[in-house]
Amino acid sequence: MLNYKKVPLNEYLQTYKARTERTLDHWLPSASTIPTRLHQAMRYSTLDGGKRIRPALVYATGSALGVAYKSLDGPACAVEIIHAYSLIHDDLPAMDNDDLRRGRPTCHKAFDEATAILAGDALQSLAFHIVVHDHQMIRDSEIRLKMIDTLALACGSRGMAGGQAIDLASTGKELTLIELENMHIHKTGALIRASVVLGGLSQPGIDNGVLVRLDHYAKCVGLAFQIQDDILDIESDTETLGKTQGADEAQKKVTYPSLIGSEKAKKMAQELHEQAIESLAGMDKRADQLRWLSEFIIGRRH
Numbered sequence: 047m048l049n050y051k052k053v054p055l056n057e058y059l060q061t062y063k064a065r066t067e068r069t070l071d072h073w074l075p076s077a078s079t080i081p082t083r084l085h086q087a088m089r090y091s092t093l094d095g096g097k098r099i100r101p102a103l104v105y106a107t108g109s110a111l112g113v114a115y116k117s118l119d120g121p122a123c124a125v126e127i128i129h130a131y132s133l134i135h136d137d138l139p140a141m142d143n144d145d146l147r148r149g150r151p152t153c154h155k156a157f158d159e160a161t162a163i164l165a166g167d168a169l170q171s172l173a174f175h176i177v178v179h180d181h182q183m184i185r186d187s188e189i190r191l192k193m194i195d196t197l198a199l200a201c202g203s204r205g206m207a208g209g210q211a212i213d214l215a216s217t218g219k220e221l222t223l224i225e226l227e228n229m230h231i232h233k234t235g236a237l238i239r240a241s242v243v244l245g246g247l248s249q250p251g252i253d254n255g256v257l258v259r260l261d262h263y264a265k266c267v268g269l270a271f272q273i274q275d276d277i278l279d280i281e282s283d284t285e286t287l288g289k290t291q292g293a294d295e296a297q298k299k300v301t302y303p304s305l306i307g308s309e310k311a312k313k314m315a316q317e318l319h320e321q322a323i324e325s326l327a328g329m330d331k332r333a334d335q336l337r338w339l340s341e342f343i344i345g346r347r348h
Contacts, residue, residue, distance in 0.1 A: 055338045059102055062122070065115060066101040067093065069123040073176055087157045087165040088172075092130040095148035099271070099343065100125045100241040106335035107245025107260060111252065120180030121193065121244040124173040128201050129237060131169035134162050136210060173197065184248050193244055200240035209233025213299070221300040227269065234275070235268030242267075259325045263336065266322035271343050273315040276301035277308060278347065315344045 070092055075085040101122035108118040137144040137152040144152055154162035177193050199205055209232030242264035246257045302311040322340040326333050
């Protein structure tokens, strides 16, 4: 039986979201800075939208280890910027060809395809610029290098880009459960794991065993997140989701509900949540935010 103290998660999420918005606004070039259209597209796709789950995982992990918020602003902002870049590129006609994101026209619809590609490229490089230059982050240069390596792996061919390539190659084909899991460990899970690891690395001298347990927590949460996404794609609606409902089915993509059924998918998400909680055994009540974030992820409606 899972046993942990309820925390005011909504208050924490609002705090983390507000800090993320301020930090994003600080690092993103002004919309009036040349080239203005590119910077407008970057800000359009990044500010004032999204659940900010990945930044929340950075803050919650750091908080569980006693790290000050100001040391976590940079990593939280960096992972959200990487996430925004990935959404811009995923939505492109050559990829998932989506018209709606976060309740608004996707970047290539609001601007144009070329600008969207460049906005994604520029956002990716900005994320690494932040990790290098944010003076409030941990000062140890070796740790910063580990953070850069973690982020690079998460968004490269062994992370999100690789997962998207597998996704595109798998459209219209049959997959096994292991193949589906492998795809989402890369496409969705990699950046979620990086978010938790960056939060952990923000604590000077973190014990490697703790970092391993946190990474396992993140692996479970990342898969649970994707399963819930798949469930919502068939059970929710476009207005609630902020993106086109039923898009996966329309594109003949393999999802957890289509492969094992909705009820088994929900059971699998619950089991992953329980494994995530078990990974935090031995961590004190400061880790309750992470415990409740895992529960929030499998219970969300958008």
